[in-house]
Amino acid sequence: MVEWEVIRFSFFNLETLQEIWPMLWRGWLMTVQLCVAVVPLGFFAGTILATIYSLRIKSVNAALIVYVDFFRSVPPLVLLIYVTYGIPLLLGADIDAFVAVLFAFTLNSSSYFGEIVRAGIESIPKGQMEAARSTGLTTLQAMRYVILPQALKNVAPDLTSNTIELIKATSIASVVALPELLRMGRVAQGLVYNATPLIAVAVIYLIMLWPMVRLLSRLERRMMSSR
Numbered sequence: 001m002v003e004w005e006v007i008r009f010s011f012f013n014l015e016t017l018q019e020i021w022p023m024l025w026r027g028w029l030m031t032v033q034l035c036v037a038v039v040p041l042g043f044f045a046g047t048i049l050a051t052i053y054s055l056r057i058k059s060v061n062a063a064l065i066v067y068v069d070f071f072r073s074v075p076p077l078v079l080l081i082y083v084t085y086g087i088p089l090l091l092g093a094d095i096d097a098f099v100a101v102l103f104a105f106t107l108n109s110s111s112y113f114g115e116i117v118r119a120g121i122e123s124i125p126k127g128q129m130e131a132a133r134s135t136g137l138t139t140l141q142a143m144r145y146v147i148l149p150q151a152l153k154n155v156a157p158d159l160t161s162n163t164i165e166l167i168k169a170t171s172i173a174s175v176v177a178l179p180e181l182l183r184m185g186r187v188a189q190g191l192v193y194n195a196t197p198l199i200a201v202a203v204i205y206l207i208m209l210w211p212m213v214r215l216l217s218r219l220e221r222r223m224m225s226s227r
Helices: 002-011 014-054 058-073 076-091 097-122 126-134 139-154 156-176 181-192 196-226
Strands: none
Touching: 002 196, 014 058, 014 097, 014 139, 014 156, 014 181, 014 196, 058 097, 076 097, 076 156, 097 139, 097 156, 126 139, 139 156, 156 181, 156 196, 181 196
16 A cells, blocks of 8 residues: 555645646647647758659659768767757857757758658559559659659558657757647646656556557558558
8 A cells, every 4th residue: 555655646646636737738738739730841952852863853753862861871869969069059049949950850851751752653563653654644743643642652651650750759858948748747847846747647648649650550450451
């Protein structure tokens, strides 16, 4: 009984949760804002990269390969620190923490989204493009209206999985003092001297991501059954 009381006080303290909930709420709103901004930007930039790559311009593709390989090789945390603290030194001006995080994650995520979309485009038979062009569509119009819809459908599970990983990765923004969910949880922990805030943060992330995990499983089963 005594041990349970200690566990409850240290990890599941409802009084503490009530006290620090406003802080967690503000952190959650910041996390949502960050995710709503970075996921579409990363996906849009990655789709543009994949589309340009599909045009098969050798000099451009060489630069795209370097871009993708570089940002896939650099750890997101290192990239985030460099963008937040390195670029201001080069420019001689401060950068808003939210803008720095958004820029760093867009660079990183666009390389992953780009590779996924590129694989989707390459999964479409070349005859699809030729047939679309024969109707009078330009290459870009054929890509937009014919190739990309099919390509994105083929790689929907991979896109969903990458989105989940990206949302989880946004927690490292706490390193540069952006007041997102994990950052506010750590601040709250320092105020109440127990682990309840961090347990609450973990539960909030679970509630956010569990529906997407179930969606991913359903997409994977649907893909397997269609094959």
